[in-house]
Amino acid sequence: MSEQDIFPVPEEWAKRAHADKAEYELQYGRSLADPGSFWLEQARTLDWIKRPEISGDWSFDASDFHINWFTDGQLNVSANCIDRHLETRGDAVAIIWEPDDPSEDSRSFTYKQLHEQVCRFANVLKDQGVRRGDRVTIYLPMVPEAAFALLACARIGAVHSVVFGGFSPEALAGRITDCDSTHVITADEGRRGGKTVALKANVDKAAQHTTSLKKVITVRVTGGDVDMTEGRDVWYHEAAETVEADCPPEPMGAEDPLFILYTSGSTGKPKGVLHTSGGYLLWASLTHKYVFDYNPGEIYWCAADIGWVTGHSYIVYGPLANGATTLMFEGVPNWPTPSRIWEVADRHKVEILYTAPTALRALMREGDDYVTRTSRASIRLLGTVGEPINPEAWRWYYNIVGEQRCPIVDTWWQTETGAAMIAPLPGATDLKPGSATKPFFGVEPQIVDGEGEILHGATEGNLCITRSWPGQMRTVYGDHKRFFDTYFTTFPGRYFTGDGCRRDEDGYYWITGRVDDVINVSGHRMGTAEVESALVLHKDVSEAAVVGMPHDVKGQGIYAYVTLNANTEPSEALRKELLDWVRTEIGPIARPDAIQFTPALPKTRSGKIMRRILRKIAEGDVSSLGDTSTLAEPAVVDELVANRVG
Numbered sequence: 001m002s003e004q005d006i007f008p009v010p011e012e013w014a015k016r017a018h019a020d021k022a023e024y025e026l027q028y029g030r031s032l033a034d035p036g037s038f039w040l041e042q043a044r045t046l047d048w049i050k051r052p053e054i055s056g057d058w059s060f061d062a063s064d065f066h067i068n069w070f071t072d073g074q075l076n077v078s079a080n081c082i083d084r085h086l087e088t089r090g091d092a093v094a095i096i097w098e099p100d101d102p103s104e105d106s107r108s109f110t111y112k113q114l115h116e117q118v119c120r121f122a123n124v125l126k127d128q129g130v131r132r133g134d135r136v137t138i139y140l141p142m143v144p145e146a147a148f149a150l151l152a153c154a155r156i157g158a159v160h161s162v163v164f165g166g167f168s169p170e171a172l173a174g175r176i177t178d179c180d181s182t183h184v185i186t187a188d189e190g191r192r193g194g195k196t197v198a199l200k201a202n203v204d205k206a207a208q209h210t211t212s213l214k215k216v217i218t219v220r221v222t223g224g225d226v227d228m229t230e231g232r233d234v235w236y237h238e239a240a241e242t243v244e245a246d247c248p249p250e251p252m253g254a255e256d257p258l259f260i261l262y263t264s265g266s267t268g269k270p271k272g273v274l275h276t277s278g279g280y281l282l283w284a285s286l287t288h289k290y291v292f293d294y295n296p297g298e299i300y301w302c303a304a305d306i307g308w309v310t311g312h313s314y315i316v317y318g319p320l321a322n323g324a325t326t327l328m329f330e331g332v333p334n335w336p337t338p339s340r341i342w343e344v345a346d347r348h349k350v351e352i353l354y355t356a357p358t359a360l361r362a363l364m365r366e367g368d369d370y371v372t373r374t375s376r377a378s379i380r381l382l383g384t385v386g387e388p389i390n391p392e393a394w395r396w397y398y399n400i401v402g403e404q405r406c407p408i409v410d411t412w413w414q415t416e417t418g419a420a421m422i423a424p425l426p427g428a429t430d431l432k433p434g435s436a437t438k439p440f441f442g443v444e445p446q447i448v449d450g451e452g453e454i455l456h457g458a459t460e461g462n463l464c465i466t467r468s469w470p471g472q473m474r475t476v477y478g479d480h481k482r483f484f485d486t487y488f489t490t491f492p493g494r495y496f497t498g499d500g501c502r503r504d505e506d507g508y509y510w511i512t513g514r515v516d517d518v519i520n521v522s523g524h525r526m527g528t529a530e531v532e533s534a535l536v537l538h539k540d541v542s543e544a545a546v547v548g549m550p551h552d553v554k555g556q557g558i559y560a561y562v563t564l565n566a567n568t569e570p571s572e573a574l575r576k577e578l579l580d581w582v583r584t585e586i587g588p589i590a591r592p593d594a595i596q597f598t599p600a601l602p603k604t605r606s607g608k609i610m611r612r613i614l615r616k617i618a619e620g621d622v623s624s625l626g627d628t629s630t631l632a633e634p635a636v637v638d639e640l641v642a643n644r645v646g
């Protein structure tokens with residue numbers, strides 16, 4: 001791929017978009033030159049109970065570390081996503097729901113209907129004892145109730161913590177316990193790709209390992225058999241029958257917590273990323289409007305799961321705050337056939353489609369025919385998120401899916417950033433395949449070297465963000481020190497993203513991937529330490545080291561080096577057992593792609609595992625292992641290279 005490949009903004013996009021080149025330059029310039037008034041002005045796009053007069057108030061310095069936005073403002077996030085549209089757009093469709101099985105009917109909810117559903121859900125939560133500030137764990141499949149549940153929590157000021165339905169009972173229990181969650185909302189079973197997932201049974205298992213849990217509210221989805229524990233478990237549909245259809249929104253401070261979302265880091269157990277109300281909602285809605293160039297009435301589909309931050313910001317909060325019609329899809333891209341995504345797009349006349357590179361690569365392998373036999377005439381904008389998109393996938397998306405008529409917005413962001421940070425605006429930014437392009441309003445990226453020296457011009461290094469933005473996470477739940485230590489100490493005074501990045505001579509940003517011990521598997525973050533902890537819990541495992549390896553579809557795969565206890569011989573059966581073990585401990589997404597048994601791991605004389613070497617071997621790049629002279633036993637490396645898997 002040559003960098004000369006530039007796709008200029010089409011004329012009609014420059015005309016119709018919320019921002020053309022001049023407007024982007026003007027607003028971006030203002031956002032950096034006078035952030036105080038720029039953000040107060042943008043904040044007016046939200047519906048405040050009390051409009052804020054204080055803009056950003058923050059410091060990334062150790063002595064005075066704090067992050068606040070619009071502190072004196074009051075609002076309710078669910079009222080912003082529902083009530084304020086009732087008068088003008090009450091009968092417009094808010095949510096279209098497409099089921100897993102295409103032979104079943106889809107459903108839709110107007111803003112008025114959404115209002116009633118969310119109010120009922122909120123009243124059920126209140127009836128079941130949920131109070132403002134309580135943490136409610138949501139472990140649901142992609143059913144409309146998932147959106148209702150999020151908004152119901154927001155309505156009464158409860159803090160939701162969504163746990164992806166693919167996580168195991170153990171992982172779920174850890175997340176319930178970490179935030180002292182009293183209530184879990186789940187379903188009897190989830191459906192994905194024609195298979196069912198026993199969600200309620202998983203909650204029952206998780207409940208044995210937690211002490212905070214008081215109530216389990218179960219939504220009936222498949223009608224499958226479940227055990228109900230007297231006094232603890234309630235059926236949602238029964239509880240909803242006896243409540244009022246109206247629930248006034250609770251006035252919340254802009255800095256009151258909205259949600260916690262657990263994400264993997266380079267060390268330790270997953271972190272509870274905490275987002276607050278005002279700044280987060282502004283960030284999600286403003287980026288949704290500009291990056292997708294959204295106008296009310298347009299049909300918009302983010303094909304993520306609500307279990308990830310993408311689903312929070314770009315299925316629920318951003319679009320609904322903008323009065324959008326947002327599509328929720330219960331299924332998967334390749335079932336019943338690899339045409340599924342494009343068929344859903346045709347069925348609902350989707351205009352804007354947002355998905356992940358891993359899905360594109362998987363579909364690309366199936367051949368163009370599955371795409372070209374569908375119409376896709378309604379689509380006019382395509383987006384991607386989750387990992388760097390390889391130019392080949394970008395071109396396929398652009399040429400085959402979009403028939404060269406749809407701009408591609410490659411959006412770089414993280415759970416921590418709340419919503420998009422570096423992304424093109426379709427009317428303003430010329431595109432380069434593989435580049436997330438330019439920073440959004442208020443975002444000042446900085447590239448630094450290993451010592452924290454600022455690198456200017458065309459360069460490559462570690463990506464930092466120099467100043468706070470409204471959608472920034474505010475803390476790691478229950479561990480503010482960990483928040484500061486994780487993000488603000490590597491390069492003091494700046495937020496460190498954990499990503500490597502290149503900036504070209506046009507000022508375009510190219511994310512090169514994580515530079516820490518986080519692997520990006522199919523656009524989902526996995527901490528190597530988490531997989532290692534799971535492996536060493538097995539009775540036969542003495543030590544484990546996990547690194548990323550290149551993977552054609554997933555982007556990165558998980559490569560595990562395992563040392564067994566004395567007297568245990570490696571075997572194919574044990575390899576399979578360990579794969580299942582990790583799957584049960586964490587969930588299917590953590591299942592290693594390769595396990596290499598080894599008598600020893602390469603360590604320095606002080607006992608530190610040399611991951612750099614392990615990464616190289618996993619990548620198959622054994623000719624340049626670098627300096628191995630500090631190894632305690634250099635022979636270990638030869639043995640590792642000789643027995644490399646794959």
Ligand code: WT7
Pocket residue numbers: 263308309310384385386387388389410411412413414415416436497498499511513514520523524525
């Ligand atoms: C990490 C964040 C953002 C929501 C989904 C993932 C990688 C994300 C891109 C992109 C290159 C990307 C980064 C980032 N990433 N989007 N467009 N180009 N890399 O959220 O689980 O918090 O993961 O995903 O490495 O740090 P997440």
